[in-house]
Amino acid sequence: MPASYAYLGPEGTFTEVALRTLPEAATRELIPYVSVQSALDAVRVGEAEAAFVPIENSVEGGITTTLDELVAGAPLMIYREVLLSITFALLVRPGTKLTDIKTVSAHPAAQPQVRNWLKTHLPDAHWESAASNADAARLVQEGQYDAAFAGEFAAARYGLQALETGIHDAENAQTRFVLVGRPARPAAPTGADKTSVVLWQRDDHPGGLRDLLGEFATRGINLMLLQSRPTGAGIGNYCFCIDAEGHITDRRVAEALMGLKRICREVRFLGSYPRAGKEPADLRAPLTGTSDEEFMAASDWVARCQDGRF
Amino acid sequence: MPASYAYLGPEGTFTEVALRTLPEAATRELIPYVSVQSALDAVRVGEAEAAFVPIENSVEGGITTTLDELVAGAPLMIYREVLLSITFALLVRPGTKLTDIKTVSAHPAAQPQVRNWLKTHLPDAHWESAASNADAARLVQEGQYDAAFAGEFAAARYGLQALETGIHDAENAQTRFVLVGRPARPAAPTGADKTSVVLWQRDDHPGGLRDLLGEFATRGINLMLLQSRPTGAGIGNYCFCIDAEGHITDRRVAEALMGLKRICREVRFLGSYPRAGKEPADLRAPLTGTSDEEFMAASDWVARCQDGRF
Numbered sequence: 001m002p003a004s005y006a007y008l009g010p011e012g013t014f015t016e017v018a019l020r021t022l023p024e025a026a027t028r029e030l031i032p033y034v035s036v037q038s039a040l041d042a043v044r045v046g047e048a049e050a051a052f053v054p055i056e057n058s059v060e061g062g063i064t065t066t067l068d069e070l071v072a073g074a075p076l077m078i079y080r081e082v083l084l085s086i087t088f089a090l091l092v093r094p095g096t097k098l099t100d101i102k103t104v105s106a107h108p109a110a111q112p113q114v115r116n117w118l119k120t121h122l123p124d125a126h127w128e129s130a131a132s133n134a135d136a137a138r139l140v141q142e143g144q145y146d147a148a149f150a151g152e153f154a155a156a157r158y159g160l161q162a163l164e165t166g167i168h169d170a171e172n173a174q175t176r177f178v179l180v181g182r183p184a185r186p187a188a189p190t191g192a193d194k195t196s197v198v199l200w201q202r203d204d205h206p207g208g209l210r211d212l213l214g215e216f217a218t219r220g221i222n223l224m225l226l227q228s229r230p231t232g233a234g235i236g237n238y239c240f241c242i243d244a245e246g247h248i249t250d251r252r253v254a255e256a257l258m259g260l261k262r263i264c265r266e267v268r269f270l271g272s273y274p275r276a277g278k279e280p281a282d283l284r285a286p287l288t289g290t291s292d293e294e295f296m297a298a299s300d301w302v303a304r305c306q307d308g309r310f
Numbered sequence: 311m312p313a314s315y316a317y318l319g320p321e322g323t324f325t326e327v328a329l330r331t332l333p334e335a336a337t338r339e340l341i342p343y344v345s346v347q348s349a350l351d352a353v354r355v356g357e358a359e360a361a362f363v364p365i366e367n368s369v370e371g372g373i374t375t376t377l378d379e380l381v382a383g384a385p386l387m388i389y390r391e392v393l394l395s396i397t398f399a400l401l402v403r404p405g406t407k408l409t410d411i412k413t414v415s416a417h418p419a420a421q422p423q424v425r426n427w428l429k430t431h432l433p434d435a436h437w438e439s440a441a442s443n444a445d446a447a448r449l450v451q452e453g454q455y456d457a458a459f460a461g462e463f464a465a466a467r468y469g470l471q472a473l474e475t476g477i478h479d480a481e482n483a484q485t486r487f488v489l490v491g492r493p494a495r496p497a498a499p500t501g502a503d504k505t506s507v508v509l510w511q512r513d514d515h516p517g518g519l520r521d522l523l524g525e526f527a528t529r530g531i532n533l534m535l536l537q538s539r540p541t542g543a544g545i546g547n548y549c550f551c552i553d554a555e556g557h558i559t560d561r562r563v564a565e566a567l568m569g570l571k572r573i574c575r576e577v578r579f580l581g582s583y584p585r586a587g588k589e590p591a592d593l594r595a596p597l598t599g600t601s602d603e604e605f606m607a608a609s610d611w612v613a614r615c616q617d618g619r620f
Contacts (some may be wrong), residue, residue: 025388051381058545060374061538074620083545085521108418108439129418129439172544185618207527210520210538217517222547226519226538228371234477235393235532235587261608269615277545298571304563305579310385 004029005179006039013133016082019052032132036065043181044074050181057086057175059112062227067241070180070270071198071229078196078271079187080179087173088114089152089162091137100162101125104151105136109191114149116169130255132144134158176276186272189247194224196270198284199260200231200239209240215259216244219252224275247272314339315489316349316358322464327364328487339599346545353491360491367396367485369422372537377551380580381489381508381539388506388581389497390489397483398424398460399472401447405517406456408473411435424443424459426479434469444468457515482548484588496582498556506580509570510541519550521580526554529562534585557582558620562607 005025008015009032015251018034019025021136031048033039039051045106070076088110092101098121106114117126128145130136137158147163148154155162155182201208216223225243246253248269262265314541318325325429326342329335341358343349349361365376380386398420402411408431415438416424428435438455440446447468450481457473458464465472511518526533535553556563558579570577614620 022328056545058540058547061540061548064370170542173580174545175547183618183620200333204532206530206532207523207591210523210527213517213520214521216411217520220516222514222516223519226536226548228536230368230371232369233479235366235484235486237368238371248612248616256618257615258605258608258612260610262604267611268422269620294572295568298568301571301577302558302568306492306495306558306564310493310579 003027004031004048005035005041005050005052005273007030008036008039008054009033010134011130012137012151012157013132014086014151014175015052017151017153018082018175019179021082021084021125022052022080022179027053036063037069040062040073040076040180043076050079050179052177052179054175055081056176056225057109058173059170060109062229062241063109063231066178067227067229069146069197071239071268075183075268076180076270077183077186078178078273079087079181079275081194081276082177083174083180083276084177085173086113086168086175087165088133088149088167089146089155090164091150091155091158091160092146092163093140093141094159094161096121096161096163096225101146102146103128104147105130105139105145106133106147107131107136110149113173114167115167117167118253121164157183160169174277181292186248187250189272190274192275192305193245193247193272194275195244195246195248195253195257195272196225196242197244197257197260198239198241198266199264200266200268202263202265204236212260213261216242217265218255220265221246221252221256221287222247313337314341314358314359315360315362316341316343317362318346318349318364318443319343320442322461322467324333324394324461324485325362325364325487327461327463328392328485329489330510332362332390333390333490335362345371347379350379350383350386350490353386358464360389360488360489361488362487362489364485365391365488367419368483372535372539372551374539375417376488377537377539381549381551381578384580386490386580387411387496388488388583391489391504391582391586392487392489393484394487395483396423396444396475396485397475398459398476399465400474401450401458401460401465401468401470401476402456402473403450403453404469406470406471406473408432411456414439414459415440415449415455416443417441417446420459423479424429424481425478427477431474454482460508486585497560497584499559499582500584501587503555503557503582504562504585504591505554505555505556505558505563505567505582506535507552507567507570508576508578508580509552510576511549511575512573512575514546517519521573522550522570525566525573530564531556531562531566551580554610555585591606 021141137145141158169302228238352358443460451468538548
């Protein structure tokens, strides 16, 4: 097996920075690919041992390109995840002042994270999307745009200067990345693990999705992600990408997956792996919303909605 | 109240075509806006009576810009929805042949719908994203790109020619649009209605989301959309945009909303309105997945996953 990891390139992006936080990355050749699809294909055809790609961010939610690639095609498995805090720097050619900036560029995913900053500091700047933040930096270096939003680490590589750092609209802006390989026996549980699956309902009926989630809830398993993705069979037809706390060798997780296998049309196992970052405690909360006051307040509220006064 | 509808412009896009299918559009001035955000803001500040924007498509799922705008800010209400089948034409300057095309352009949302077609017919063409499909057509007219993917109806407006029509990767590619206004008493039920809400969980615990969905399921209400959106409080923090069958004046829907109001931290009512298109029958399906054979098959499957043979 080739000792190389494919990753979403180009070099000098947050993806590369996140990948280098993995100890195993030090012993592999790291090869940038132009898209999530091509990086995962490299794994599928055996060109690379694994691929490292973004899968979720705290501003935009699940990264649909990656989810859609994992949902379809030859099965792949998630081995690891990495959480990285994302703040942007405004990179310019040396000497450029804020008032000189007429055009700014970055990957489209950066836009919601810098939107408010732009509105305040550069309300008249024209936005041009680039294939990646590093690409935007390169285009600034070449003189095509005046400024790029990218990681501060990209400044040196492209001979640029950070006019501003620490730009992020949302506090705790983070991106989650995963290391994806071919199916194999999942690594042993660490005690703080996560299991990813994709579920397709057998048919569409009242309570269908509730029943699926019940397989987790009944066994006290917390969910960390539920992202619906179109199946391609028309509006309203979705499959569900789910991350649940626990490892497939935990009894409760294995039981939940067996329950799902029985009631779903299809279940795709995407792996059990150590979870990154702090996660909520795995405890049942007391029942809420059952007092007389809460019943009355809710009833009043619906009456107001029915009357258009909400 | 101004008798005008704002819509996601520019003119000559699928949004305008969908808007014109509404009888009430004929008696209003239709004003294009540059973004979903600005169209909805026009309603919020009273510049327009309502705004018409895309909200879901069968290839990409929920349109996150629109959902995020409805989730936050001053409350708005959905009055109507329209389903439009989407197929693209490849528009070129008269005389251009397929072999002449080096660059193609369209809105980024078009890309997944034309990706396979491009791979087969123009594998070497360079993709350049445009602000809208109509904008891409304009840039072809001006000579900046060789071809644009847009609705066939855009050809005449920009003096272009449709080299190919009916391009769509997924069968039944549809986009759903909504007409959004300020809160008011919802129109009377038609017998085939839909209710949209946004739910914020009170806390994160096992079964939390299952309990929310249980409020619908217990009352036999089918869900037509469940889209998670980040709350901005960091990775793993989501609210849920839900479309359910029925009208807020239906007893079962009113009861479900009261139940949600009691157990959620917050519920935002987004309206009850006639549903477009054919929807699945509102009937409970028989239980499936309960036979001995299905238990054994599921148990075998988990054993194979635990062993890495899936």
